[in-house]
Amino acid sequence: MTPEIPGATHLHSGKVRDLYTLPDGNLLMVASDRISAFDHVLEPGIPDKGEILTRMSLWWFDQLADLVPHHVISTDVPPDVAGRAVVCENLAMFPVECVARGYLTGSGLIDYTQTGAVCGVPLPDGLVDGSRLPEPIFTPATKADIGEHDENVDFDHVARTVGPEVAERLRELTLAVYARAEGIARERGIILADTKLEFGAREDGTIVLADEVLTPDSSRFWPADDLRPGGPQPSYDKQIVRNWLLSAESGWDKAADAPPPTLPPEVVERTRARYIEAYERLTGLTF
Incomplete structure (x- = not known):
């Protein structure tokens, strides 16, 4: 379900992010807690994932600022998506x-x-x-x-x-x-x-x-x-989810057309812990 955000017009939903246009022409990019694997969006999401990935991206943009410009304009976003969204350039x-x-x-x-x-x-x-x-x-x-x-x-x-x-x-x-x-x-x-x-x-050609x-x-x-x-x-990524989907326990046939099964609570919690560990180890910050 794509959240409605006052003052923003929904533009597009990807596997894990939602994009909105703002009245000034900039974009609002919202990182959801959705998780995807093997080109399927899975249920349930991973709690706090959107906020963890937003914080991590912002940290990396700072580390790379002298190499290439980035698209983030502001982290001043509507309260409903605070912590998991950024205002960015429309490129x-x-x-x-x-x-x-x-x-x-x-x-x-x-x-x-x-x-x-x-x-x-x-x-x-x-x-x-x-x-x-x-x-x-x-x-x-x-x-x-x-x-x-x-x-x-x-x-x-x-x-x-x-x-x-x-x-x-x-x-x-x-x-x-x-x-x-x-x-x-x-x-x-x-x-x-x-x-x-x-x-x-950008319009001037800047990448x-x-x-x-x-x-x-x-x-x-x-x-x-x-x-x-x-x-x-x-791995520090969603390999825990991939491994479970491919296991006999999940009962899912990757080659079939059927959607993947619901993720069990222990897989969700282990994945959340792995995301937090990656964030904290890389940035030196506490989530």
């Missing part, structure tokens, strides 16, 4: 997910197993799930509608979509953000395996970092002490 968003990978896992591992490359970027032989790559790579994807899958694409696809100069700048910014964030996370005992960023353009940034919903964070290449890694 012309680029229709591409900008992904940086420093480690091999997920859809990148599937690509590599089939082709020896990820998004057209060739990689050395012998890598396994959790292997650190020789250097971080830009592995973009298309933006999918709710219920559809993001599709990995190569750099040439991005260049054809947004133009070669913008594509090159998006790659450059994505890898710069990843490098900065990876170093910050590593100092705190956390590996940033990969991250997904979104960018938009701006938008949406959420470097949260457990858009990134894979792994405890550095527990890294064991060769299989799935312990």
Whole structure:
């Protein structure tokens, strides 16, 4: 159920965020407690998730401010969404997910197993799930509608979509953000395996970092002490939810059309605790 907000007009609801237009033309972006996995929005949500991810994004925007402008104008938002919303610029968003990978896992591992490359970027032989790559790579994807899958694409696809100069700048910014964030996370005992960023353009052409940034919903964070290449890694993201859905206990067939089952309370609470742990360990702040 999309909340009504006085003075704001509902524009769009994504898997986990709701977007509104404000009378001055700016946008109100609200992070809900919804959680998605395997392109399904699940029930119930994760308590406090929207606020945790909003705080984390704001913290990261501050860490990256000298690298790229961001879209946040103010955190002065209506009381009903205080703590989980920001007022942001209305940008012309680029229709591409900008992904940086420093480690091999997920859809990148599937690509590599089939082709020896990820998004057209060739990689050395012998890598396994959790292997650190020789250097971080830009592995973009298309933006999918709710219920559809993001599709990995190569750099040439991005260049054809947004133009070669913008594509090159998006790659450059994505890898710069990843490098900065990876170093910050590593100092705190956390590996940033990969991250997904979104960018938009102001009317003057300035490229701006938008949406959420470097949260457990858009990134894979792994405890550095527990890294064991060769299989799935312990994670600070919603892997707890994914693992339960794929378990015999859930009874769900990922290949079928049926929606996923309701998450049990213990999975919800463990996931909430993991989000809080990621926030506190990364930022040094208490939730």
